[in-house]
Amino acid sequence: MPRLIRFNKPYDVLPQFTDRGSQESSRKTLSDFIDCPGVYPAGRLDRDSEGLMLLTDFGRLQAWISDPSHKMAKTYWVQVEGQPDRAGLEALSKGVELKDGLTLPASAHLMEEPAMLWARTPPIRERKNIPTSWISLTIKEGKNRQVRRMTAAIGHPTLRLIRYSIGTWTLEGLSQGSWEDLEVPRVPGRPKPSGLPKSRTEKTVPSTKPNSKKRKSPPEKRDSARRKRKT
The missing domain is CATH 3.30.70.1560 (Alpha-L RNA-binding motif)
Incomplete structure (x- = not known):
């Protein structure tokens, strides 16, 4: 089952699970507070900022929350x-x-x-x-x-x-440095096209059925053929 959690990030905590800056760094990361393998932040929150972060292991949900085009x-x-x-x-x-x-x-x-x-x-x-x-x-x-x-x-x-909030999710009842599971919402998907009219630019595939009627040559071509036979 997909998972979605909310976290109240403290000040001076990196919004990621590892500190890529140095192997000996003492800077705190999400891993100091959250022990949930497979979840990743849906959007960022600067190190010097505090408050609500959402994390999930569901790629589509992560993209839906963090994509600026959705204007959440x-x-x-x-x-x-x-x-x-x-x-x-x-x-x-x-x-x-x-x-x-x-x-x-x-x-x-x-x-x-x-x-x-x-x-x-x-x-x-x-x-x-x-x-x-x-x-x-x-x-x-x-x-x-x-x-x-x-x-x-x-x-x-x-x-x-x-x-304080992302969409309808808020910090209410969540103390600093703590996290909890949330109900995973249904992620809007793209509707499948059905019953769409054929595009004007769409090409029709020619029929492979043989034509039973023999096409007649134009009069000019028939006259030319007769002259050649006479000669």
Whole structure:
């Protein structure tokens, strides 16, 4: 049976099962938390980000979740430096210009500090004279480090980034560093073509049945044949 699990990734954990950087590296990976042979991440979550990751051993499901063309909504809790004003939030919602293009319309609003928030190790850097605030940001695309670049573009650098949801899957009831099995959804497939009209460009195969009627030669050819016989 296919398997799908959700995992609450802690800060500073690589979103993979092995550390290809060095054999003697002490960096934590998914293998420090998850002992499920054969499952792989459906999409990534940066090392310095926290929160929801989905993993599966079903290739079609993995592709369906991670493929940006499906535009599966992802919601992030973002702690930023300062407090964005209305214009900044509108810019996030309508799209901000990044080096790799304009971001798609998103949903952005200020929120209270999450009630289920856990302590981060190490804690974020804080400046005495600059307050912090939280934004709920929902996007439907996956540019590299997109959320961090979006908040920086409106003048509010990201201090802490937590992915709360992917599609209908959320972090609810899942403590930091823990994982659990989920019900595997039905993956939409491509419908099989049936009863489709024949394309105008489609060529018909000529019949191999012999023609019982003998074709008559045109009058010009018959006259020419008679003249040759007379000579």
